[in-house]
Amino acid sequence: MAHPHLDVFPSPRKPHGPREDSLPQVPPSSPFPPITTGAAGARSSPAAPAAAPTMEEAQFLASSPRATGFAASSSSYCPDPMDEGPSVSVPGMPFAEQIRAAGRRASSGSPEGLGAQVQALASMSRGIYPLARAEALRSLAAVLETADARGGVVEQCYGCAAVLMRDEDEGVRLATMRLIVLCADKLNEGPDGDSHDHQMDIMFLQLSSMARDMCTKVRIEAFNALGKMQRVSEGVLLQSLSKKVIKPNTGSGSIIKGKKVPPKLIYPCAAGIFAHGIEDEFYQVRTAACKSLGALSKFSTQYAQKALDLLMGMMNDDTEAVRLQTLQSVFHMATYGCLSVQEMHMHMFLGLLVDTNVLIRNSTRKILGSVNLPKLQMFKSAIDVLITSLEKHQEISMSSDGELILDKPRIRALLIVSISVAFSDVKHNKLDIPEVIFSCAISLLGKISCAIGEVVDQNSLLSYLCQRTGIPFWKTKLASTESGESKGCSIETASDICAQIGKTGKSTKSVDEILAMQSVKSIIETVERTWTMRKSSNIHDVRTILRTCQEDLRILASNSSGSTRALLSFLCEYLDAVQFIIEILRSIQLDNSYNLGPTSLNVLLEKLDVSIRRMKCCYAGFNREMEIQVCELALLANLFELSKVGIHSKLVLDKLHWVINRLDCLCADGSSKLSYFSREIKKAFDANFVGHDIFTLLELFHPKPKTDYGMLKAISADLQVRDNDSENPSPYVCGLPVGVSYHISLYNISSQDRLWLRMIVGESIQHTFLELSCFGGNDEVKSGSMIVPLHITPMACSFVLRVCLVMECPFGSVSVHQEGNEGPRGSIVELSDELDVYFVCTERR
Amino acid sequence: MAIECLVLGAGQEVGKSCVVVKIGGKRVMFDCGMHMGHHDSRRYPEFERLLAGGGAADYTAAISCVVITHFHLDHIGALPYFTEVCGYDGPVYMTYPTKALAPLMLEDYRKVMVNHRGEEEQYSYEDILRCMKKVIPLDLKQTIQVDKNLLIRAYYAGHVLGAAMIYAKVGDAAIVYTGDYNMTPDRHLGAAHIDRLKLDLLITESTYAKTVRDSKHAREREFLKAVHKCVSGGGKVLIPAFALGRAQELCILLDDYWERMNLKIPIYFSAGLTVQANMYYKMLIGWTSQKIKNSYTVHNPFDFKHVCHFERSFINNPGPCVLFATPGMISGGFSLEIHQLSFSPHTDSKGIMDLTEFLSPSHVILVHGEKPQMAFLKERIESELGMQCYYPANNETVSIPTTQNLKINATEKFIMSCCTGETKNNLQKHGRAFGGNIPEGCSTEGEVEGILLMEKSKIPKILCEDELLHSLGMEKHLVHFEPLHSSGIEEVKHTDGSAVQQGSLGCE
DSSP states (O other): OOOTTOOBTTOTTTTTSOOGGGSOOOOTTSSOOOOOOOOHHHHHSOOOTTTOOOHHHHHHHHHSOOOOHHHHTOOOOOOOTTTOOOTTOOSSSOHHHHHHHHHHHHTTOOHHHHHHHHHHHHHHTTSSOHHHHHHHHHHHHHHHHHSOSOTTHHHHHHHHHHHGGGOSSHHHHHHHHHHHHHHHHHHHHSTTGGGGHHHHHHHHHHHHHHTTOSSHHHHHHHHHHHHHOOSOOHHHHHHTTOSSOOOTTTSOTTSSOTTOOOOOOSOGGGTTHHHHHTTOSSHHHHHHHHHHHHHHGGGOHHHHHHHHHHHHHHTTOSOHHHHHHHHHHHHHHHHTTOOOOOHHHHHHHHHHHTOSOHHHHHHHHHHHHTSOOSSHHHHHHHHHHHHHHHHHHTOOOBOTTSOBOTTOHHHHHHHHHHHHHHHHOSTTTTOOOOHHHHHHHHTTHHHHHHHHGGGSOHHHHHHHHHHHHTOHHHHHHHHHHOGGGOOSOOOOOHHHHHHHHHHTTOOSSOHHHHHHHHHHHHHHHHHHHHHHTTTTSOHHHHHHHHHHHHHHHHHHHHHOOHHHHHHHHHHHHHHHHHHHHHHHHHHHHHOOOOOSSSOHHHHHHHHHHHHHHHHHHSEEOOOHHHHHHHHHHHHHHHHHHHHHHSSOOHHHHHHHHHHHHHHHHHTTTSSSOOOHHHHHHHHHHHTTTTTOOHHHHHHTOOOOOOSOOOSOEEOEEEEEETTOSSSSOEEEOTTSOEEEEEEEEEESOOTTOOEEEEEEETTEEEEEEOOGGGOEEOSSEEEEEEEEEEOOOOSSSEEEEEEEEEEEOOTTOOOOOOTTOOSOSSOEEEOSOOEEEEEEEOOOO | OEEEEEEEEOSSSSSSOEEEEEETTEEEEEOOOOOTTOOSGGGSOOTHHHHTTTOOSSHHHHOSEEEOOOSOHHHHTTHHIIIIISOOOSOEEEEHHHHHHHHHHHHHHHHIIIIITOOOOSSOHHHHHHHHHTEEEEOBTOEEEOSSSEEEEEEEOOTTTTOEEEEEEETTEEEEEOOSOOSSOOSSSOOOOOOOOOOSEEEEEOTTSSOOOOOHHHHHHHHHHHHHHHHHTTOEEEEEOOTTTHHHHHHHHHHHHHHHHTOOOOEEEEHHHHHHHHHHHHHTGGGSOHHHHHHHTTOOTTSOSSEEEEOGGGGGOOSOEEEEEOOSSGGGHHHHHHHHTTSOOSOOHHHHHHHHHHHOOSEEEEESSOHHHHHHHHHHIIIIIOOEEEOOOTTEEEEEEOOOOBOOEEOHHHHHHHHHHHHHHHHHHHHHHHTTOOOTTOOOOOOOOOEEEOOTTSOOEEEOGGGHHHHHTOOOOOOOOOOOOGGGHHHHHHHHHHHHHHHGGGGO
16 A cells, blocks of 8 residues: 655655654663654644744645755755854844743753753754754753753653754754754763763764764864863774774783773764864864864873874864864873873974964973973984074063063073073074063073173173173172172273263162063053954953963062052952953943843942952052043943943932043143043933943943152051951850950051941851051051950851951942941952851850 | 667776766766777777667767867867867857867877878868857856757866866756866865756766866975976976966965075976967966965966076076977877876866766766775775776766656645644644744644645646545545444455545546
8 A cells, every 4th residue: 555665745844854864873771762753743843933833834844845945955056064054043032042042041940841841942953944943952052051960851852862862954064063062061070970981982083973964163163172071981982083993802901991881983074083173174173173182182091192193184274273272182191191292203393493483483492391291312403493483583481572581490591591502502602582581581690690600700691691681780780799700891980870861861779670660561451452353253252361460460469569569459450340341341231131030240349349459458659540440440430340240320420420420520630631432421420321222331441550650659458356267266256255466567558447347157247347556566567466255156067257458438438328237338348358256065064 | 768878988997078967858968978098999989879770860860969178188079070070060168268279289189190100190270270160158156058959067177277067957857977176185286176956867077087186285385395406406307298287386485485495596388388388378367276365366376486498598407497398290199198197187076976976966977097996996886886887898888867847836735734734733842931922834744744735738737635535526425334243244345345446546
């Protein structure tokens, strides 16, 4: 009766759909049997959640003979794979977003609802529309992200993904891979993560088989996904490097460590996937492959060695991005200690050292700096080429913004090497190192002279360096002190020396300080550049740049003292604020609905607020410019508050009024001018924000950190409790007050400041006012010991008291009146780090 | 319906590729090559077999169309012979670059044959030109309706400039003939690229059926290292370069390296070869690799920065240099084989497996390879991918069954029952958890039962059980059974049988 090759025609996915036999064949022992698609009838059921068809539509869809897949794909249009539009976007709010939003609110409270959700989405993922299938998979991923890994949810999601791995639509295939990676993550996180090792291998192989896809985007995603896998067995990893199928159980046990045997290669094309990836036509794929190669090499040394061989080949790649990524991957391997450079690799590294591209040279040096070269010969050749490279390109690792980072030990080493060679080796006497490097080297004098040892003494080295730098002063000074070394230079008076310093354009501060200020300048320029590029570039890049700047500032601060140090730490705060502002602007751009309760935006606003308060209160000796700047930040913060609430709360308006007044006051005498931003805000405020869009106002802000802050003083405090740590807790009696003895040092605190001790035990807080008259010392440093009674001892056998010194913040204290609440009025700033004090109950006899 | 595949050439050998496939009554000839190793009648495929037993009067009637994959002589060499000497007058398809380069190759070979070897001329220059006039050019992914039922489409194959894989389809039967292809990209050519297609048959080359090649990076690295070492020692490097393709590949490689290493040593390229080859490459940028396409807008990568024209007087110049030496004539087709050992544009065994797995056809036929290796690959394909695989010798025919899709109608009620039944199930199951708010069209998997009704002159349709009688215009029969005593067992059986007959009446 039935035709032997009968195929129900309107079954929409059949023409191109995956063949049953190409579906993943997970061995029966696997905990997740893949959910195979049902019979043709189930497939043709018009499940289309995105379009949500009514019954009539459904009939129409099913009964109208749909064009075959062939006709649909027979257009002669041949798009560039990289330019293809996102075929996976769905108009309207994507379901995955909704889930994510909902997930935040409701979390994964009810496992029953979760199960139903997953089941519904799973069934949608078998719909006939590719966009709907992709969306269903993305939604599953969203659900999985918010859920915990219990109750087979992960298994179900994985089942869905496994079935759709060979879908005809690339959007679906992309979503599949993301889901699989997420599943792998969840399984690893789960309580019995170890038991899934075999499953990990299978997932890895599945992803590998996707990496031979004909669609470029899928390949990129596949390699990215592979790089995120964890706990993959060595055999499988090695197989991913070799196109030849490594047969288990045949070779010696060296391939298979331990008892794990790699699963039989279910997907023949999963073999040697990295060998393919690094030869890919598209550099994006090659980059992704390189990255994953590096990321996976921490799991197996044998793998790392073979991966290095592959990566070596990539250094000849024609795309710079790929070469850089290769170097980065090698560096990654070096960081994880799984890089072993052999003699055969040296040729490549040495070649890269003299590459014409400065970034390549930098990265190579970075790698060579963190690797152990097994043979002296190799080391020597590396040094030789390094010197040649330095000679040729006249550089010592500059950071990306052209600033010398002296704090990196490696750079120091390089500097030492290059200079010592100039000294000790006649051959390299013509070394042409730029002056600036010598001037930097002066600060490293001790180390350099140490390195050179007996060859030359410290003083003549210094004179040499100064001579190269073009600062005659140093040389003559030395000559004057060391009569033996005198080279016939006339002894100059102190005034002459000063004049010469003036000539060289340096201030009278030490070289360190000059360097610090120069660095600060370049950091500030970087920050300004970053601000301008905040919209065009990736938020991660912006974050990284700002963090690096902060890092640099901190290092500089730790090496300096006095007002320079205060300035540097102030700038750190400023950068903090800038970073928060960028994040806030971004989250405002991303999402204009603020009605989801406390969100990360609120947290950011709070952080910005604290940061501004610290800037206002923790530094003394501002000049006017600086205060204007801080006020502008405060303006911006208040404006954010306004934009967030939507309605203009009295409190915020009051605060805004206060800041505007203060700004007016500062600029009253005309020596400084209000910025355009402040003027616009003022106008808008006067007009009660009628006709002014807050968001356009926000756009007007532009940070302009300055360096001429005058003599800044940092207000801070140091809080100590003697003889107390978690090993030696202080005794107390339950329910009775206990005295705690503090040793407090205050820096730059004026007598008007109101300081409090904030003591927190669990939920309860106690504030104790600090009488400044109890402290001895001068204006700069006051210190003293005091015993403060703690009333809020809990009824417990032990507890931890968290103590912090806080200061009332006199600015902007449009008072938030707290009735009957002891403690500081208005807002506060923390002056010291929070300190833990440990207490244990004494037994009553 | 079956697909019949007649291998006229390149069956269990390399050379004179020619496969004639009969799908749904249409006969398509893929490639029309000549064998370089023979100088007698064996050099051409035995075209007479097309006429034997087919009942067709001439070749034009016997063949629907000829499709050429690329311009190598073992794929195109017999074409002028077939069209001009044998008299085939139907359509011939090839890609634009192939059409541009084919006359050069053919004429060159003809000259070598006649002038150098002194053989009898098989076809004249005019024949080549006339033959080329019959060619209809193809573009990539362009679908050509050869006639009402037959359509063909070309996909990018890598291998050489203009090489294509051909997809052909008649009705529901579809095949892909790969020609020669390369699954790993070169610097100047991309990797083969094809869509996921539903295929009954894949005819693939199998030059390297058993070889798995390592990454070419290692070879490139060795090459560059050797060249660099030689020139930095003041030596001269001589690189034999052949025709189109490999020379450009090496040139790009060296040019890149020179740029990066900032080397100033001259690279010479003999003028004739450069001008001709690079001219075509510059014109046919669209058929090269992604890298070349990307950089093309800024700088034509075939305008090499460090490569200069070679003059004979340079030969005695002191100092190091790199020289691409040309063997002079394209007759070096044989030398080309030797060269392929290092930088081959053919896919390896892994590539064949990958493509086969990606396309997942029902059957695979291997051509263009050597017998023992093909046998090995056949085993792999059958065991690992579970597909039927053949490797016929020349002049053998393989017949392959095809799937046939049948259009059926479905009644409204049946479709309703498909979705509503499922939705109801879900509602009952999850209604509580969802608060009754179930997305529409949400169904769990399950089977739906229906009856397929195939009547003689009508389109078959699928319907629900209770619609059956209505659509047949029959009445419902009810058969009751009375409990009987053991003595009447024979009778019971009889009654039972008739009841079954009655019940199945409508389902014939």
